[in-house]
Amino acid sequence: MTEEPIPKWQANQNRHTRFRTIVAVLRKYNVLSNLTRQKHPGQVRAAFEELGPTFIKVGQILSSRTDIVKPEFANEFKKLQDNVHSDDFSIVKKTIETQTGKQMSDMFASFDETPFASASMGQTHHATLLNGQKVVVKVQHPGIDAEVALDISLFERALPLLRYIPDSSVIDLREMVAEIKQSLFNELDTSIEVRNGTRFYELNNQADIIRVPRVYAKYSTQKVLVNQYMAGTSIQHFMAKIAKADELNDHHYDEERQYLAHVLVTNFLKQVFEDGFFHADPHPGNILLRELKKGDIGYNDSVAKSGRIIGKRQLPPYRLVYLDFGMMGSISSNLMDGIANVVIAVTTENTRQVGKAILAISNRTGEVDEEAFFSELAPFLGQYYNSGLGEIDFQGLVFEMVKVCRSNNIQVNPEVTLLGKAFGTIEGIVETLDPNLSMMDVARPFARQYMREHLNLRNELEDGLLATAQSLRDTPKLPSRLLAALDTFENGQTRVNIVFSHRKMFIDRIDTMVNKVVLAVILAALIVGSSLLVQSHSDNNWITYIGIFGYVTAVVVIIGLVIGTLHSWYRHWRQK
Secondary structure, eight states: OOOOOOOHHHHOOSHHHHHHHHHHHHHHTTHHHHHHHTOOHHHHHHHHHHHOHHHHHHHHHHTTOTTTSOHHHHHHHTTOOOOOOOOOHHHHHHHHHHHHSSOGGGTEEEEOSSOSEEOSSEEEEEEEETTSOEEEEEEEOTTHHHHHHHHHHHHHHHGGGSSOOOSSOSSOHHHHHHHHHHHHHHHHOHHHHHHHHHHHHHHHTTSTTEEOOOBOGGGOOSSEEEEEOOOOEEHHHHHHHHHHHHHTTOOTTHHHHHHHHHHHHHHHHHIIIIISEEESOOOGGGEEEEEOOTTSTTTTOEEEOSTTOOSEEEOOSEEEEEOOOSSEEEOOHHHHHHHHHHHHHHHHTOHHHHHHHHHHTEEEOSOOOHHHHHHHHHHHHHHHHHSOGGGOOHHHHHHHHHHHHHHTTEEEOHHHHHHHHHHHHHHHHHHHHOTTOOHHHHHHHHHHHHHHHHOOHHHHHHHHHHHHHHHHHHGGGHHHHHHHHHHHHHTTOOOOOOOOTTHHHHHHHHHHHHHHHHHHHHHHHHHHHHHHHHHHTTTOHHHHHHHHHHHHHHHHHHHHHHHHHHHHHHHHHHHO
């Protein structure tokens, strides 16, 4: 029997050898330049696959981060496949017993020794608890935490040693590495997913047709996760059925698809505006659809009727199941106020109002020209206002919006970008299920209700009264100020301040030009002065040496200027 070749990433266990491998592969596929410029996603994917589990996981994380990478990259990274051999059952058994401090027989009535899935970080097995409950057990690969830590540290070390990383890039590579590092370490700590899953279960399980698997915390540890087994298939399969039915003009699924879309939208908005805790990665692979048959548990389940109607209604014979709680978003009350203001502002279709709402939930990393920001924001908002649901590329919209904010020294709150990405993902599913249902139309009532419930009338009245009092106090001054203004115009003492966008860039360029002119004058003076010293004091060696030193200094500065200019031209050429 011929043994399969060992992957390059697995064969290189020596730290120095591994470092050289990472550098070589990054150079081979021009990874850093492609990432910063957002070009050639296929090359980057090939490099990640060659480098092994850590980098494959990095790509998989980036596939859902359209605030960091372009949609082309996100879609390419979705093709990443784990090339990881599953661990022997003896290793799995040792990990579980070491982590829990219990024998397998004390926890499970049965345990499938063959995993039904194996990925970069771990593998998953079917099992049954002693009470008969079917569960899914996810176990980390041994040593994967150390391997990830090593690869990330070596990658950070490799950054300054590789080829030039352009300053004017689409993304900040170092910032991206820092975010990915935090995401990887969070995923390696299964206890975080235990807490997330428990909280999400308490908030959303039994909400209409929504079901959430129970997390068995007493059997779960930092490297072992035990969840309730939930039957069903990815909602992606149902979406494929819908697409085929639409081609045949078959309306068999109309009622079901509309109901599923409505539940997904209302539940997600509940997560945002009521819970302040939402699933940040609701892609189709993390949502199961289970079709119930007569006799199945839960087939006759019912819920209370909505509104003021008394009584209960029977649920339809299908359920939506959420999976994977490693990536969740939390929203504070202050941030919630800001998000509600953004949603309401979008209703006005007023760019300035929307822009101010965005600024209120963002941090300023430098000087911000609000007028320039509003002018750059307008095209994207116009696209949203005037386009139908199916015509909007939300992945591209999120990426470009974050890009506009960064170019204007505005750092959007990470939870907001996470929410935007999740919103776009859910809306993509909804658009397939029910193209006539708009999430924004459903979101506005949620936002308005939130504002009504959290409106502090006393504070609003006090602020209004103070503003009114200030205006009344200034009113008697208006005639005198108007007369003063007219006198100024009459005397020809008027001064007009002209404000234009990108004035900082203009001033910086003027400053650069002035500096170059001053430097040229200094160099000319240095050369002329050195010439006078050499010619007039040829009999004095010391003065001659001073003149020669002036020549050398001028030549060195000129060479430096030439190299700088050539480098600037090269950088400009590379950016094209």
